[in-house]
Amino acid sequence: MTTTSTAQVAADHRLSMDELAAVIARDIPAGSFVNLGIGQPTKIADHLPADSGVVLHTENGMLNMGPKAEADAIDPDLTNAGKVPVTELPGAAYFHHADSFAMMRGGHLDVCVLGAYQVAFDGDLANWTTGRPDDIPAVGGAMDLAIGAKDVYVMMTLFTRSGEPKLVPRCTYPLTGVGCVSRVYTDHGVFDVGPEGVRIRETYGIGADELAGRLGITPVPVKEQA
């Protein structure tokens, strides 16, 4: 039984990654401490309202990171986790790597947004290696981020270029973390995942039942949409 018809069709088209970044920015509570993973999640910063009071953490040792640095503001001693030059905001603080990951592992970050190869309905995450023999394994801070933040969100396209779902019953790629993801933001819709299985929260340019069909899921009933 699918009761996904209660999920809201929140947009009449599949979202671009920029539009999706705006959706995620909207869902991050004001005043949160947030880590935005390398790649697409970085875009979310551009959509946070100026008065959101959201404080960005970068795992290479900083709180209250500002936007990307341009031109003369580029300082090789000040980068984000993707090694991109960034800026500092008033009230910033620097700390070393052990302190930075203690902050993360200790559960002090409210939200972390990561990219993914695959997310399982129960919240398992695969985002660090394809496991292919020619793929040099490189984990960085992904496993620490996956288990550290109070809420781990994933931002990704819902399907691979060849049309395979990336939200899956069980990850086939090597895991980054077990049951760690709570929500998945995709171009086709937003999902809650976890021990109770997958629930469709809202959809973009597609009905919930059709989306459920494409994913081969029987979503659990949506109770109260936030």
Add this chain to the structure above:
Amino acid sequence: MTTTSTAQVAADHRLSMDELAAVIARDIPAGSFVNLGIGQPTKIADHLPADSGVVLHTENGMLNMGPKAEADAIDPDLTNAGKVPVTELPGAAYFHHADSFAMMRGGHLDVCVLGAYQVAFDGDLANWTTGRPDDIPAVGGAMDLAIGAKDVYVMMTLFTRSGEPKLVPRCTYPLTGVGCVSRVYTDHGVFDVGPEGVRIRETYGIGADELAGRLGITPVPVKEQA
């Protein structure tokens, strides 16, 4: 067989605690990082040559601690581990308690000098509680200091007021640390202790054989006196 006759009679009288502090100060290598325990060991600081380059650590979060503060220099935010107001020297650094004890436990201090109730021939230390029922147990940093420094020296009178030796075959008081002491400085003489047993290094106002007799020890041969 005792070969303690090779130990040097280094003074013609039993040393006062001040004289003993001077002896210990003499033995601390220049440039060492040193923690001086609460009580008598604090006196050692007064005997370190100005050019010794010895840096004092206090476990409540400071390196390069200066002498006791007097009058207007007293700052309630700046004390040593005995809660006595002290001063800071140029090149001081402050850190929190976890960092301070990491420094100690990690083996970065060269020398620590502690008082003791008893030291065993094999280097066991008892200096935190008599174990009597009316004695409120209080360990402070004693156990951390005992296992932390590269060399743990003890500074104490050799006999209790009632004449019992405090350098003993086996501690009868509750232990602070196992096999942790390397040298014992007393009013009657200096001893190396450790896995190879006790050796008399030098004596004050008493011959080595007589001293050995009073302690009931058969010291191992003294090889090379430093």
Add this chain to the structure above:
Amino acid sequence: MSRAEIVESADAAVAGIEDGSTVLVGGFGLAGMPFDLIDALIRQGAKDLTIVSNNAGNGDVGLAALLAADRVRKVLCSFPRQADSWVFDDLYRAGKIELEVVPQGNLAERMRAAGAGIGAFYCPTAVGTPLAEGKEVREIDGRTYLLEYPIKGDYALIGAHVADTLGNLVYRKTARNFGPVMATAATTTIVQVEQVVDAGKLDPEAVVTPSIYVDRIVQVTARHYTVQGAR
């Protein structure tokens, strides 16, 4: 945790602390002790508390006053017995308070572990001593260690020197002691400071406690005591 709140009074800062809470209290002796927060906690009335602090009170002020007000069920500390710990001594000898003695470095490291998400750690301190009783022993690389577990607080009450409006903190000299560690180890961290400045006024390189660890801040007039009395 979301942004730190700057409150108007020490009473507002300690509001809501429940009976039976575990409260981490900063300070080494009297240096760094959050006197205003403790006095407010006495007025607030929470009882049956477990207090984690280096000492068990000095003289009649701060933690000693909280103990004297009969609000504390148990003390975890490294060094209860001092020249001026008469309040604790009397309660302890009368069997009115529970005591768990923890070596000072373990107290700090166990709180750090709580703040850093470490499940437990092997520590060489206290091996072979009475304080090793009941602890798991393990040999690693030829050295013997004890397994030590985190100490987590429901609340931390600490003193710092200056806060900025975001909640970043700096301390003064050896009054820093346990504050930065306790701030990481409690669900709710409450700080008294001598001054609050605008965000951007503290050197980002010199912040000791980043704002993420701070929940409530109150500015108070500095009160200092030495172990021998008020000054």
Add this chain to the structure above:
Amino acid sequence: MSRAEIVESADAAVAGIEDGSTVLVGGFGLAGMPFDLIDALIRQGAKDLTIVSNNAGNGDVGLAALLAADRVRKVLCSFPRQADSWVFDDLYRAGKIELEVVPQGNLAERMRAAGAGIGAFYCPTAVGTPLAEGKEVREIDGRTYLLEYPIKGDYALIGAHVADTLGNLVYRKTARNFGPVMATAATTTIVQVEQVVDAGKLDPEAVVTPSIYVDRIVQVTARHYTVQGAR
């Protein structure tokens, strides 16, 4: 360890590093990487090294140059594969270098443990992943942890901003990264700085690495690279 020595050249600073040493190398990408010390190490000639660093070299400078000079037997790092890690990639694919991938936070915490005298610790990171293989698993308070052991270096080569004549260090912005942790975890810590000042010139409240962790210091002219090349 006794007082830090200020030496005249990067070559003097790295003198005596033996073949087969484990060398902790600071930096996150190129920020904080001790370029002058690495170049001197290449000239010095030590080989068969085990390198512990966050990355495995960027472009053709720093760590990448050391790898290209065929001095490294094994790399322990969190993130070898980057847009500009061609030197490592080629060596790895040719089977000419060993790789141990360690999650970034574990890399930092395991070095901290080495510096702090912790025998091992239970860490929640990597549970249930391929990187958990062979590690001891333990459940504590309902959560699953892996047992992680310290990573100790024979040498640490790090970059800092300013040193005082005693050896106290401060860093600059996110170039701080692994430097302070590595300084605690190595038998001999060698630091390149942009400036040496007299003891007393650094704010004691703002010292990040206390002098006790520093053995040799050399002042160099700042050289910076970004990941995309020199600038």
